[in-house]
Amino acid sequence: MPVNYATPAPAALHPVAGVRLGVAEAEIRKKNRKDLTLIELEAGATVAGVFTLNRFCAAPVQLCRKHLAEGPGIRALVINTGIANAGTGEPGRQAAQATCNAVGQLLGIGADQVLPFSTGVILEPLPVERLVAGLPATKVNLAADHWHAAAHAIMTTDTVAKAASRQLQVAGKTLTVTGISKGAGMIKPNMATMLGFMATDAGIAQPLLDALVKEAADESFNCITVDGDTSTNDSFIMIATGKGELAFASGQEAGWAEVKAALIDVARELAQAIVRDGEGATKFITVAVEGGKDRDECRQVAYAIGHSPLVKTAFFASDPNLGRILAAVGYAGIADLDVDGVKVWLEAAGQSALVSELGGRAGAYKEEMGAAIMANAEITVRVHLGRGAAAARVYTCDFSYDYVKINADYRS
Numbered sequence: 001m002p003v004n005y006a007t008p009a010p011a012a013l014h015p016v017a018g019v020r021l022g023v024a025e026a027e028i029r030k031k032n033r034k035d036l037t038l039i040e041l042e043a044g045a046t047v048a049g050v051f052t053l054n055r056f057c058a059a060p061v062q063l064c065r066k067h068l069a070e071g072p073g074i075r076a077l078v079i080n081t082g083i084a085n086a087g088t089g090e091p092g093r094q095a096a097q098a099t100c101n102a103v104g105q106l107l108g109i110g111a112d113q114v115l116p117f118s119t120g121v122i123l124e125p126l127p128v129e130r131l132v133a134g135l136p137a138t139k140v141n142l143a144a145d146h147w148h149a150a151a152h153a154i155m156t157t158d159t160v161a162k163a164a165s166r167q168l169q170v171a172g173k174t175l176t177v178t179g180i181s182k183g184a185g186m187i188k189p190n191m192a193t194m195l196g197f198m199a200t201d202a203g204i205a206q207p208l209l210d211a212l213v214k215e216a217a218d219e220s221f222n223c224i225t226v227d228g229d230t231s232t233n234d235s236f237i238m239i240a241t242g243k244g245e246l247a248f249a250s251g252q253e254a255g256w257a258e259v260k261a262a263l264i265d266v267a268r269e270l271a272q273a274i275v276r277d278g279e280g281a282t283k284f285i286t287v288a289v290e291g292g293k294d295r296d297e298c299r300q301v302a303y304a305i306g307h308s309p310l311v312k313t314a315f316f317a318s319d320p321n322l323g324r325i326l327a328a329v330g331y332a333g334i335a336d337l338d339v340d341g342v343k344v345w346l347e348a349a350g351q352s353a354l355v356s357e358l359g360g361r362a363g364a365y366k367e368e369m370g371a372a373i374m375a376n377a378e379i380t381v382r383v384h385l386g387r388g389a390a391a392a393r394v395y396t397c398d399f400s401y402d403y404v405k406i407n408a409d410y411r412s
Contacts, residue, residue: 018241022141026134029082057087201244320370341386362379
């Protein structure tokens, strides 16, 4: 079960003008499940994305990058689950292209106006004939209020569908933002086995959206880690349809700061939902590092803690074996770190315990204090490096017995 997270009700996910979604059963890998999603965009939308840095990036990622860079305006997204179409060489690239060709023919648009996405098992061929055969059913199913269905149709090992939505007043006008994501394992910075799709009815000029999607990813999906693996298919897409009441050409317009904050907030909620549903997770852990010389070194330390299997298993057991945190800080790679200036706290539910200072255990710290805090479902590890004013946060989860079971049985 996810940590303090439940899928929003369908009615809580606001339709975004200019976006329709349809799902279908294509039997990509398993029968009797929705595994194919089509997202249709009205003409005039701007679309931007960021993708995995894995050199073995999947064929759909390669094609998405190409179409975003060269295309005449994206009009559709197509997402399959079950097979990742990664590690599939030239046949995989041909399958991704055939997918775009089929969507283009179905909707009467160019193949280069389609973005394909796949998620699932790596190194297996995509059954593109099944995917293409399932596309007409997704078209029939297209509707503006199918965000909830789409959130379910993009799942793999997720235990719950992940979605978020906002509707707010900005400069006297209504802004709508809705998004979905998937992912539960292989989650690390520079994206993960995750997909994220967000849309707003605001009009946002392409250069502005290109910058925003990178900043939003940096504040959300690039701040999460489940197991330290970076996958092959990671993609985060932001869509601005321009069918609402707000429009931004330069970012200097009234209301842009509020719109930007709302979009980043939804991205952060979608990213945190992935960690809350980490495979077998029982604890949601915020690693807050402050007092660094710059943000990069704060992130470096935060990820060292968040990636550590020893730290994560200790949190699962509520075992205050907190020397593991100090060890992670020490091997994070800051060559001139003065460990005597480092302080570490555990915090949860209004409780706070200074665990370490002056290079060792804090004088007032007792192990039962740590155990009591670690028994909570949501915990913060706070580290002060004593080197400056920079700060960064990373979100992670514990490792339970179920993590091994889920990943051992993933293909069965």
